[in-house]
Amino acid sequence: MKTSTAQNVFRILLVLFMFYAGVSHLTFNRIDFQAQVPDWIPFFSKDLVVILSGIVEITLALGLAFWKSKxxxxxxxxxxxxxxIFPGNISQYLESRDAFGALNSDKARLIRLFFQPVLIAWALWSSGAWQNWRAK
Incomplete structure (x- = not known):
């Protein structure tokens, strides 16, 4: 499915955002991201969950950027x-866990929750996934 110039620009912005987030999971923001991992996640340490999610983010970013047929x-x-990952964001809000300097109040953590649907829509629209699904 062909995507518009606007979709491509926003897709690349999303790719850059996700790649940066993935790298930051593995390096300088590792401890801050652990604040988002709920205590009820079984079997894995919070650090392992952060590392694995960082790898997933980098993989998704690279795939979205370079694997046109997929x-x-x-x-x-x-x-x-x-x-x-949304339950982790909810958990961070409910448990009042600070992170990243900016998420240091219940208000900031609550406002952040409303951006998750925006990210979902952004991924579907900019990749052409929503357009493709509607065409079928």
């Missing part, structure tokens, strides 16, 4: 990823 699939995968 771009729609990567768009759906990224949207699903955003849905899967």
């Amino acid at each position: 771009r729609i699939h990567f768009g759906w995968a990224l949207a699903i990823f955003f849905i899967l």
